[in-house]
Amino acid sequence: xxxxxxxxxxxxxxxxxxxxxxxxxxxxxxxxxxxxxxxxxxxxxxxxxxxxxxxxxxxxxxxxxxxxxxxxxxxxxxxxxxxxxxxxxxxxxxxxxxxxxxxxxxxxxxxxxxxxxxxxxxxxxxxxxxxxxxxxxxxxxxxxxxxxxxxxxxxxxxxxxxxxxxxxxxxxxxxxxxxxxxxxxxxxxxxxxxxxxxxxxxxxxxxxxxxxxxxxxxxxxxxxxxxxxxxxxxxxxxxxxxxxxxxxxxxxxxxxxxxxxxxxxxxxxxxxxxxxxxxxxxxxxxxxxxxxxxxxxxxxxxxxxxxxxxxxxxxxxxxxxxxxxxxxxxxxxxxxxxxxxxxxxxxxxxxxxxxxxxxxxxxxxxxxxxxxxxxxxxxxxxxxxxxxxxxxxxxxxxxxxxxxxxxxxxxxxxxxxxxxxxxxxxxxxxxxxxxxxxxxxxxxxxxxxxxxxxxxxxxxxxxxxxxxxxxxxxxxxxxxxxxxxxxxxxxxxxxxxxxxxxxxxxxxx
Amino acid sequence: xxxxxxxxxxxxxxxxxxxxxxxxxxxxxxxxxxxxxxxxxxxxxxxxxxxxxxxxxxxxxxxxxxxxxxxxxxxxxxxxxxxxxxxxxxxxxxxxxxxxxxxxxxxxxxxxxxxxxxxxxxxxxxxxxxxxxxxxxxxxxxxxxxxxxxxxxxxxxxxxxxxxxxxxxx
Numbered sequence: 184x185x186x187x188x189x190x191x192x193x194x195x196x197x198x199x200x201x202x203x204x205x206x207x208x209x210x211x212x213x214x215x216x217x218x219x220x221x222x223x224x225x226x227x228x229x230x231x232x233x234x235x236x237x238x239x240x241x242x243x244x245x246x247x248x249x250x251x252x253x254x255x256x257x258x259x260x261x262x263x264x265x266x267x268x269x270x271x272x273x274x275x276x277x278x279x280x281x282x283x284x285x286x287x288x289x290x291x292x293x294x295x296x297x298x299x300x301x302x303x304x305x306x307x308x309x310x311x312x313x314x315x316x317x318x319x320x321x322x323x324x325x326x327x328x329x330x331x332x333x334x335x336x337x338x339x340x341x342x343x344x345x346x347x348x349x350x351x352x353x354x355x356x357x358x359x360x361x362x363x364x365x366x367x368x369x370x371x372x373x374x375x376x377x378x379x380x381x382x383x384x385x386x387x388x389x390x391x392x393x394x395x396x397x398x399x400x401x402x403x404x405x406x407x408x409x410x411x412x413x414x415x416x417x418x419x420x421x422x423x424x425x426x427x428x429x430x431x432x433x434x435x436x437x438x439x440x441x442x443x444x445x446x447x448x449x450x451x452x453x454x455x456x457x458x459x460x461x462x463x464x465x466x467x468x469x470x471x472x473x474x475x476x477x478x479x480x481x482x483x484x485x486x487x488x489x490x491x492x493x494x495x496x497x498x499x500x501x502x503x504x505x506x507x508x509x510x511x512x513x514x515x516x517x518x519x520x521x522x523x524x525x526x527x528x529x530x531x532x533x534x535x536x537x538x539x540x541x542x543x544x545x546x547x548x549x550x551x552x553x554x555x556x557x558x559x560x561x562x563x564x565x566x567x568x569x570x571x572x573x574x575x576x577x578x579x580x581x582x583x584x585x586x587x588x589x590x591x592x593x594x595x596x597x598x599x600x601x602x603x604x605x606x607x608x609x610x611x612x613x614x615x616x617x618x619x620x621x622x623x624x625x626x627x628x629x630x631x632x633x634x635x636x637x638x639x640x641x642x643x644x645x646x647x648x649x650x651x652x653x654x655x656x657x658x659x660x661x662x663x664x665x666x667x668x669x670x671x672x673x674x675x676x677x678x679x680x681x682x683x684x685x686x687x688x689x690x691x692x
Numbered sequence: 693x694x695x696x697x698x699x700x701x702x703x704x705x706x707x708x709x710x711x712x713x714x715x716x717x718x719x720x721x722x723x724x725x726x727x728x729x730x731x732x733x734x735x736x737x738x739x740x741x742x743x744x745x746x747x748x749x750x751x752x753x754x755x756x757x758x759x760x761x762x763x764x765x766x767x768x769x770x771x772x773x774x775x776x777x778x779x780x781x782x783x784x785x786x787x788x789x790x791x792x793x794x795x796x797x798x799x800x801x802x803x804x805x806x807x808x809x810x811x812x813x814x815x816x817x818x819x820x821x822x823x824x825x826x827x828x829x830x831x832x833x834x835x836x837x838x839x840x841x842x843x844x845x846x847x848x849x850x851x852x853x854x855x856x857x858x859x860x861x862x
Contacts, residue, residue, distance in 0.1 A: 215845075226845065349753055350710075356746040357717045360724065363742065367735035374735055375724035398790075405781050405817055578826075581813030582833065584790055585806050589841070589849065596848050601794045610716075616773050617709045635738040642737070 190540055191548070197541075198548045201244050205549070205556050208248035213561065215249070216256025217268045219393050219590035223253035224515035231523070239527040240545065246523065247503075247549040250516045252557055254459065254496050255299040262291045262488070263571055264410060264579070266397040266587060270388050271459025271495040273625055274339075274467040276396065278480060278487030285483055286415030288572050289422055292565040293430025294485055295492045300558040301438070302445030302493030303500065307550045309449060310500040317501070318508035320453045323657055326641040330652065331661035332451065333634040336464035338668060339471075340623045347618060354619040358627020359634075361386055368636050369643065381599040390591035390600045391628045394607020395614075395621040397587035401580040402612050410579070411572055427565045433485050440486055441493045444470060448494035452501020458514055459495040460629050466494030472668045475675070500550060507535060507543055706769030707757050714750035721746050785816040801852015802842065807834040 215221040227234065227246055234242045257268030262279035275295070282291035310317060324332070340355030364375045365385030376382040404410050434441065444466040451462040470490035471480045480487045502514040510531035512518035524531060529542060536543040571579075591604035611621045645651035653659060721743040728736050760766040778784050793809040800808070810830035818826065841847045842855065851859075 214840075221845065221847075349749065350713075353714055353717060353746070353749050353753060356742055356749060357713065357720075359742045360717070360721055360739075360746055363724070363739045367731070369734040370732050372728070372731040372735040374728050374731070374739060375720070376727070377723075402783055402786065405783055405786065406777060577817040578814055578829065580786065580817060581789075581810050584786075584813070585793065585809050586837065588790075588794065589802065589806070589837070592849070593841075593847055598794070598798055598850075601797070605790060605794060610713075613709070613712050613773060617713060619713050631742070638738055639734050643734070647733075 190544055194541060194544055194548045195552070198244070198545065198552045201241065201549075201552075202556065204241055204244050205248045205553055206560060208245050209252040209553065209557050209560055212249040212252030213256035213259070216253030217259050219260075219266065219268055219389055219397065219587050221590065221593060223250045224519050225594070226253070227516060227519045227523075231519070234523050235526055239524070239529065239542070242523055242527070243520070243542070243546055244549045246516075246520050247546055248553040250520075251303060251496070251499050251550055251553045254303075254499055255296065255492075255557060255561070257495075258295045258299065258492050259292065259568060262295055263288055263568065264397075264583060265400045266583065267392060269459070270392055270625075270629055271463055271498070272491070273392065273396075273460055273622065273629065274463040274491035275488065277467065277491075277622055278482070278484050281481070281483035282488065283569075283572055284410065284412045284415055286411055286418035286422065287426070287483065288415075288569040289426040289565050290430035290433070291483075291488055292568055293427045293562060294434040294488055296558060296561050296565065297431050297434035298441050298444075298489040298492040299496040300554045301434075302441050302448065303496035304551055304554040305442055306445045306449040306497040306500040307547050307554065309446065310504055311544065311547045311551075314504055314508060317449070317453050317504050320450060324454045325655065325658075326637040326644070327652055327655050327658040328661055329454070329637040330634065330641060331658060331665055332454075332461065332465065333630050333637065334665055335468060335661075335668065336461050336630050337626060337634065338665065339464050339468040340626055341669075350617075350619050351623050354614060354621070354623035355627050358624035359631040360627070361391075361624070362628045362631025363635060365632070368639055379599065381595075381597050381603075385632050386628055387591075387595060387600055387603070388629060389594050390604040391607050391625060393587040393591040394604045394609075395611040395625050397583050398604060398608025399611030399615055399621065401583040401587075402608065403615060404576045405580045408575055409573060410576065415572075422566075422569070424566060427562060430565070431562070434489055437486060437489055440470065440489055444490045444493040445497035448497025448499075449501040451494075452498035452514075453504050454501075458502075459498040461633070462494040462498045463491035464626055464630070466490040468668065472671055477672055477675070500547070503546060503550075507531060507546060705766045706771040707760065707766045708768040708770040709772035709774075711754060711757050711768075712773065714753045717746055718750040718754070721750075782816045782819070786813055789813050789816060797850050799852060800850075801855045802849040803834050803838040803854040804852050805850075806837055807831055810834060 211226070212223060215223060215226045226249060234246065237245065253269075254271060257272035258275045258279070259268070261267040261272045261275035263283055265276045265280040267273045267275060279291050279295065282288065337355070337359075340351060360375075362385070364382050366373050366383050373383055409416055447466045447469060448459070448462040451465065452459075467487060467490050470486050471477050474480065474486060476484070498514075502512070502517045503520075505511040506517040506521060510521070512521045521531065529535065529539065588601050588604050591600045592598065594600075610624070614621050614624065641651050642649070645654070653662065724739060725743060728739055757766070761768055789809060789812050793805060796808070797805040807830050810833055811827055814826045814830065815823065838854070838858075841849055
């Protein structure tokens with residue numbers, strides 16, 4: 184595949200001329216991303232009749248803009264009211280919500296917008312330049328390598344457990360156990376379904392997300408007048424535009440953090456089947472591992488917010504690479520895009536860039552332009568969005584319950600899923616009240632079934648030989664990296680303790 | 693200290709609430725094992741691995757908790773989970789209203805039931821104040837929901853009298 188750099192300039196100007204499609208799509212994407220249950224893929228499917236009759240260029244720009252902005256939209260309720268819009272934003276409230284509670288919601292939103300836009304923009308440029316190379320990643324990532332990638336995400340449970348190891352581990356393993364509900368991937372034997380047919384496909388993610396985060400949160404916050412802490416309430420009236428600017432500065436000063444976390448997202452996004460949820464957990468865990476202040480994570484630390492937001496936007500560009508180069512969709516939204524492109528007679532694969540380069544490169548150009556417009560349009564809104572945190576819980580709590588439970592109904596249209604959302608709400612409420620971390624449960628629910636699938640696949644291919652887990656070079660490198668994530672924090676802590684001891688001894692000596 | 697503060701500060705010695713999650717985990721894992729005991733190994737391998745660890749973790753937690761109680765360091769109270777605040781704050785009533793919401797939405801349809809839920813939920817939490825404002829707000833929100841989810845996104849939300857009527861009008 185040869186690059187046609189001469190195309191980039193005119194293509195950029197041409198894409199900018201579609202601002203009238205991009206800007207409304209951004210707002211639509213922000214809305215569907217922010218409501219649990221309404222994903223970009225669902226919206227594109229709903230709007231498929233319109234998309235199919237649109238000009239292919241307009242249709243693609245619309246879908247790309249919607250896709251990118253929905254990722255960013257999912258982070259907004261995660262930061263403001265502790266409700267991730269999608270599973271991809273499940274790591275965002277870990278540090279985003281404590282910032283809001285402390286009255287720094289506007290700053291947190293600005294940080295998230297900058298991390299998402301710059302992370303997305305950067306990975307779009309990288310994807311554009313390294314497309315052929317990145318397309319190969321999927322070929323090297325087999326079950327064994329994927330098991331290690333999953334373990335990177337799951338190891339976040341251990342970090343969460345650091346505050347109360349025993350309770351953290353119980354929560355994480357309970358999540359993994361809940362994630363194992365459903366039929367097994369090889370013989371479709373029903374397991375732990377409590378007799379419900381609706382659980383044969385496994386535990387649906389949206390009711391779990393809605394229940395553990397939103398419903399439990401709504402039942403907890405009614406004890407207070409506002410979701411803000413006393414300090415946050417005192418500070419809120421005096422917060423002005425400067426908080427947005429401050430948030431931008433904090434995020435931009437961590438440009439390197441945005442870069443490497445968005446690259447983590449890009450690489451994970453390229454792997455078919457992996458997604459934003461894995462990327463955001465892995466990024467959060469990596470960020471915490473190599474941080475000089477890991478103890479601040481979970482208390483409203485900017486890097487804990489920037490890492491998952493940059494990563495889940497990096498995934499967006501990643502998922503489109505196998506779609507365009509190999510014709511393999513890397514996720515649900517990419518699969519819907521594939522349908523639209525095929526309907527319009529576009530052949531995907533390497534020939535796309537030779538026969539129809541404007542379209543091939545145009546997708547990434549649309550993405551870059553979307554991120555550019557996104558930061559311009561959404562950043563000024565941060566101040567107004569944070570007003571939601573000032574709303575009394577008398578009005579907020581019933582709204583959260585009603586609209587998120589409806590969100591859990593939407594993906595499968597089962598009444599059962601609303602009950603499931605409530606059941607997870609009760610589990611989440613008990614967990615929060617008694618000091619078990621709901622994020623640890625959710626990580627287990629999301630990553631558990633994926634880990635089992637890859638694990639069984641690896642075992643089946645090796646006739647049950649467990650040593651298959653150490654049979655590939657790339658896999659072994661990843662295993663070493665995984666061990667490093669456990670050893671590095673221990674090393675840093677050891678160094679810190681030694682320095683502390685030395686400084687204590689110094690005045691005496 | 694006020695009554696509200698009292699109700700929000702659970703007795704630190706009550707560890708009954710802390711044991712709910714491990715007991716649920718233990719019970720669920722044992723039930724899960726019972727469903728896979730005769731299954732092929734592919735259905736068992738990861739569940740047995742995860743489940744065994746969970747059983748050990750939960751059992752150790754329960755054992756430690758019981759030991760604390762026997763030593764007189766703690767009691768089996770549930771004050772962390774249940775307190776007078778659950779009734780005074782309207783939490784229990786809101787929970788009942790939520791259960792009714794899910795029960796009735798299939799027949800009442802999205803818009804009417806959501807209006808009923810928002811109105812009664814907010815009324816319970818506000819302790820009966822601002823009825824007019826709450827009625828207007830609930831009506832506005834459920835109509836916005838109807839417009840966004842049913843009209844714009846064409847989501848298959850439960851239909852009831854309001855949706856059928858609007859379908860005839862529009």
